[in-house]
Amino acid sequence: MQIKILVVDDELSLCKTLEIILKKEGYDVVTTQLGAHALSLIYEQDFHVIFTDLNLPDASGLDIITEAKKRIPCPQVILITAFASIETAVDAIKRGAYDYLTKPLSPDKVRVTTRRAIEKLTLTEQIDHLRQEVSQCFGFDNMVGKSQCMYELRKTILYAAKSTGSVVITGESGTGKELVARAIHYNSNRKDNPFVPVNCAAISKDLIESELFGYTKGAFTGALRDKVGFIELSGGGSLFLDEIGETAPDFQVKLLRVIQNGEFNRVGEASFKNVDTRFIAATNKDLKKAITEGSFREDLFYRLHVISIHLPPLRERREDIPLLAVYFLNKYLQKYPDKEIIDIAPETVEALTNYDYPGNVRELENAIEHALIFGYGDHITVDVLPATIYGASRSGREAGNAVRSIPNSGTIKPMKIAKYEFERDLITSALIRSEGNISKAARLLDIHRQNLQLKIKEFNIDVDSLK
Numbered sequence: 001m002q003i004k005i006l007v008v009d010d011e012l013s014l015c016k017t018l019e020i021i022l023k024k025e026g027y028d029v030v031t032t033q034l035g036a037h038a039l040s041l042i043y044e045q046d047f048h049v050i051f052t053d054l055n056l057p058d059a060s061g062l063d064i065i066t067e068a069k070k071r072i073p074c075p076q077v078i079l080i081t082a083f084a085s086i087e088t089a090v091d092a093i094k095r096g097a098y099d100y101l102t103k104p105l106s107p108d109k110v111r112v113t114t115r116r117a118i119e120k121l122t123l124t125e126q127i128d129h130l131r132q133e134v135s136q137c138f139g140f141d142n143m144v145g146k147s148q149c150m151y152e153l154r155k156t157i158l159y160a161a162k163s164t165g166s167v168v169i170t171g172e173s174g175t176g177k178e179l180v181a182r183a184i185h186y187n188s189n190r191k192d193n194p195f196v197p198v199n200c201a202a203i204s205k206d207l208i209e210s211e212l213f214g215y216t217k218g219a220f221t222g223a224l225r226d227k228v229g230f231i232e233l234s235g236g237g238s239l240f241l242d243e244i245g246e247t248a249p250d251f252q253v254k255l256l257r258v259i260q261n262g263e264f265n266r267v268g269e270a271s272f273k274n275v276d277t278r279f280i281a282a283t284n285k286d287l288k289k290a291i292t293e294g295s296f297r298e299d300l301f302y303r304l305h306v307i308s309i310h311l312p313p314l315r316e317r318r319e320d321i322p323l324l325a326v327y328f329l330n331k332y333l334q335k336y337p338d339k340e341i342i343d344i345a346p347e348t349v350e351a352l353t354n355y356d357y358p359g360n361v362r363e364l365e366n367a368i369e370h371a372l373i374f375g376y377g378d379h380i381t382v383d384v385l386p387a388t389i390y391g392a393s394r395s396g397r398e399a400g401n402a403v404r405s406i407p408n409s410g411t412i413k414p415m416k417i418a419k420y421e422f423e424r425d426l427i428t429s430a431l432i433r434s435e436g437n438i439s440k441a442a443r444l445l446d447i448h449r450q451n452l453q454l455k456i457k458e459f460n461i462d463v464d465s466l467k
């Protein structure tokens with residue numbers, strides 16, 4: 001890792017001295033005599049260490065600390081102070097500075113302090129990473145199911161985790177594609193390096209290349225500083241390309257080159273960088289059909305499909321439903337500890353098992369949370385299930401829709417539920433009005449298209465059925 005250091009001091013000679021000492025150590029050094037310039041540099045570039053004078057003509061070293069603290073990863077700030085102001089320096093350390101040096105500077109002290117600051121930085125990063133990993137804990141404990149296909153799936157995940165080939169995971173929305181991708185990564189020997197998920201559908205076609213490959217400052221209007229792309233961030237780990245079917249063919253060509261050669265270049269940079277990452281892609285589209293329609297490149301298709309995993313819809317593995325329902329009940333009881341519910345009534349389990357779940361496991365998960373919010377007593381009863389499932393359980397899907405459309409007049413619902421239902425119905429109406437055209441519906445609702453896409457997913461709205 002190339003270490004980048006910023007030196008801020010109104011004394012030019014001090015800037016020069018520090019620059020010489022630090023450059024000799026092999027670090028990249030940027031200097032400035034103005035506080036305001038330093039603040040914009042910190043905003044634009046990623047520094048590992050910042051040396052700053054406590055008293056600058058147009059700012060205070062404390063402002064620099066505050067700005068540095070906002071950055072991720074957070075640079076280590078070393079204050080330079082005259083002997084007289086040690087008290088303030090101590091105060092600055094309390095506010096998050098790493099250390100302070102008194103003038104005149106001793107080159108040895110500068111070298112040692114810088115080295116220690118960098119060590120601390122790397123250590124902090126490692127600890128953050130470990131913490132994240134432990135909290136995510138993507139073993140198999142959070143992958144519930146006793147059906148034959150879940151059993152096969154666990155075996156395939158272990159096999160995929162041992163190999164290095166690209167993986168494509170297919171399945172309807174909410175079947176657990178991302179869960180499987182994480183399980184592959186966290187069971188592989190790449191688990192100590194990052195798992196980087198990228199939702200290709202959520203990034204606009206113009207931005208996807210720069211987001212994925214990164215860019216250099218000035219590569220295009222708005223490129224205020226160098227930016228590391230997702231591919232580079234996933235170095236040594238895995239890159240999860242969700243909804244790969246939504247990408248454009250010209251981008252697919254570039255992606256193919258990275259997968260084939262393990263090299264890419266940042267937008268605005270001529271030279272190539274090498275990257276060692278594991279590609280895991282997911283889609284709910286039929287890619288073979290997309291190939292015949294010309295929206296997906298055949299060469300990329302074969303390159304990615306070293307290992308293919310298909311997740312069947314929940315309605316084709318109904319034996320998993322009761323188990324999943326109980327799993328989600330326990331999960332959400334932790335979120336709503338005041339609830340006295342301890343179990344799911346048998347007729348509720350039956351209603352849950354008979355329902356078809358167009359939104360698959362995610363819909364079941366949402367249904368259990370919904371029931372828990374609405375529920376009372378010690379069992380989840382059928383009537384507190386979402387109207388779609390409750391209705392379907394009473395007299396088939398026809399009746400289900402009827403029940404849903406009966407206004408709940410007079411009933412006072414918790415605000416959260418009422419808002420949820422209002423928002424979902426409003427979005428559905430907008431989508432019906434726009435005949436399933438998401439951009440049009442977003443304009444009607446005056447929200448961003450990407451926001452609307454997230455909402456559609458959250459509410460499990462089947463847009464195709466509204467076209």
Ligand SMILES: Nc1ncnc2c1ncn2[C@@H]1O[C@H](COP(=O)(O)OP(=O)(O)OP(=O)(O)O)[C@@H](O)[C@H]1O
Nearest residue numbers: 142143144145172173174175176177178179361362
């Ligand atoms: N077998 C399972 N056991 C426990 N939880 C599951 C299982 N399958 C899916 N889930 C949960 O269901 C939710 C949806 O899963 P996930 O996000 O992985 O689906 P997806 O296929 O990626 O959906 P989409 O296509 O909409 O992105 C998540 O909260 C996930 O933890």
Ligand SMILES: [Mg+2]
Nearest residue numbers: 177178242282
């Ligand atoms: Mg997903």
